[in-house]
Amino acid sequence: MTNHGENCGVENESKDTKLKDRMALVKHKVLVLSGKGGVGKSTVAVNLAFALSLKGKRVGILDIDIHGPSVPVMLGLENEKPFSHMDALLPVEIGDIKIMSIGFLLPQTDNAIIWRGPLKMKAIQQFLSDVEWGELDYLVVDAPPGTGDEPLSIAQMLPGASAVIVTTPQKVSTADVRKSISFCRSLSLPIIGVVENMNGLVCPKCGERIVVFPQGQAEKMAGEMNVPFLASLPMDPQVAAGADAGKTFAVDGDSPLSAAFSPLLKAVLDMDESDKQTSSTSMQGKGNLMRIAIPTAEGNLCNHFGHCEEFAFIDVNE
Secondary structure, eight states: OOOHHHHHHHHHHHHHHHHHHHHHHHHEEEEEEEESSSHHHHHHHHHHHHHHHHHHHHEEEEOOOOOSSOOHHHTTTOOOOOEETTTEEOOOOTTTTTEEGGGGGSTTTTOOOOHHHHHHHHHHHHHTBOOOOOOOEEEEEEEEESSHHHHHHHHHEEEEEEEEEESSSSSHHHHHHHHHHHHHHHHOEEEEEEEEESSSOOOOOTTOEOSSSSSHHHHHHHHHTTOOOEEEEEEOOOHHHHHHHOOOGGGOTTSHHHHHHHHHHHHHHHHHHHOOOOOOOOHHTHHHHHEEEEETTTTTOSOOOOGOOEEEEEEEEE
């Protein structure tokens, strides 16, 4: 009789192999992170993906916000469902952009997902290994706020990924975003740069930017943390209306917001193959190492991944 533990080991090895094979076809993985909720991270992720597509790039969007998926709503895809083919799940598509979100899999849009860490990790793994992404130039990952299960899982599962970190101008936001930067550095996750969202309000009548929040906090924070400050995006009432209607501002090349978005787009487009190799080396380390996180509590191994006090980071051979 085959031991159950042996079956689990073989199954996990098969999933890991499938994940690596799928992701080997993706040139660049861009994680959109933030230490603070409500900063417009999903808006940045979705519009970055569409802007890249407009430049002729093959793009995928992965929404790993398990408890609050917003990508389907922002793209007007609430009623869409992915299809299965052979042993794979086919992502929902808009034009040449492939999209996957837990929101597509809910029986009803109002259903709450009440999961602990291990279930969320498994779902993210399946999004990477079981979805037929095909060959992509960029996979843009919209992660939930904070430095918990989902960001940690995706960072560990995607060696060679890089991060864009989103904040708003207020000090309360930049203080939390500092934690995201520290999170990336703890995982050797390269940071493309910081994007400041909601910096001022675009007047719907004259188009001028009206100062709403105190200025300069995000750029100051980026300088103190020694990371690039990429873009400062104003609030635009048309963007909010567009998101509710499933329309992205990246399509509108004449808007002030689209112009402010350009430095971020350029920084991501500048990621060439040598950048990817550098990122992969820094993530895995010399000798093909991988960094893993071990949940601990009071110096001992913790059995509850989603409710541990701290993590110990260890480099091991693959």
